[in-house]
Amino acid sequence: AQSVTQLDSQVPVFEEAPVELRCNYSSSVSVYLFWYVQYPNQGLQLLLKYLSGSTLVESINGFEAEFNKSQTSFHLRKPSVHISDTAEYFCAVSAGNQFYFGTGTSLTVIP
Amino acid sequence: GAVVSQHPSRVICKSGTSVKIECRSLDFQATTMFWYRQFPKKSLMLMATSNEGSKATYEQGVEKDKFLINHASLTLSTLTVTSAHPEDSSFYICSASRTSGGPGDRPDTQYFGPGTRLTVL
Numbered sequence: 001a002q003s004v005t006q007l008d009s010q011v012p013v014f015e016e017a018p019v020e021l022r023c024n025y026s027s028s029v030s031v032y033l034f035w036y037v038q039y040p041n042q043g044l045q046l047l048l049k050y051l052s053g054s055t056l057v058e059s060i061n062g063f064e065a066e067f068n069k070s071q072t073s074f075h076l077r078k079p080s081v082h083i084s085d086t087a088e089y090f091c092a093v094s095a096g097n098q099f100y101f102g103t104g105t106s107l108t109v110i111p
Numbered sequence: 112g113a114v115v116s117q118h119p120s121r122v123i124c125k126s127g128t129s130v131k132i133e134c135r136s137l138d139f140q141a142t143t144m145f146w147y148r149q150f151p152k153k154s155l156m157l158m159a160t161s162n163e164g165s166k167a168t169y170e171q172g173v174e175k176d177k178f179l180i181n182h183a184s185l186t187l188s189t190l191t192v193t194s195a196h197p198e199d200s201s202f203y204i205c206s207a208s209r210t211s212g213g214p215g216d217r218p219d220t221q222y223f224g225p226g227t228r229l230t231v232l
Contacts, residue, residue, distance in 0.1 A: 034220065043117070043204050044155075044223040090154065092221075099145070099221055103154040 006102035023091030032094040117224035134205030140185035141207030
């Protein structure tokens with residue numbers, strides 16, 4: 001069975017500080033990995049994804065995530081956060097024909 | 112590309128009435144569409160998966176007679192909440208996926224609609 005674990009439900013961080021949102025998964029088959037961001041009262045937006053190739057993937061707004069197969073992780077990082085990064089972040093795994101979401105991490109950027 | 116729309120964005124209805132929510136993929140053909148429900152400060156709960164031209168597959172615990180899903184075309188899926196009750200009030204989100212086009216395809220990315228806020232009085 002597949003599962004996704006986001007270890008931190010809430011992450012407060014000061015503006016311009018670095019942040020890491022953790023995501024671990026378990027799967028017996030090969031997976032695709034995703035991070036989605038949800039702003040208040042909005043749907044989910046794809047932030048970045050790993051399908052194959054380079055294990056380090058980047059988004060256009062400065063986030064990056066690295067696929068670590070040995071540690072079964074796909075942690076999301078940003079070296080310097082902005083107020084506008086305050087949102088809910090969901091890690092997701094696609095395995096077979098199923099999609100599995102983590103429970104989300106609420107990132108709050110403090111001025 | 113890969114834009115998904117939902118209509119309406121917000122709906123308020125009386126208890127006992129039915130509400131239809133539309134999900135459209137605007138610039139691609141969606142082989143599979145998904146319907147989720149999201150409770151406040153919670154993750155998404157998958158309700159059902161629908162493939163164009165076939166019956167939806169419902170997750171355990173989701174009443175198929177209450178949440179009617181129709182996927183009539185490759186760009187449109189509808190969710191109808193029948194005889195709505197206050198406990199059905201929630202944020203409903205759809206997503207659509209397209210296959211990569213190669214052998215052994217599977218949905219590689221889900222693209223989400225903006226969500227529909229349903230309030231049942």
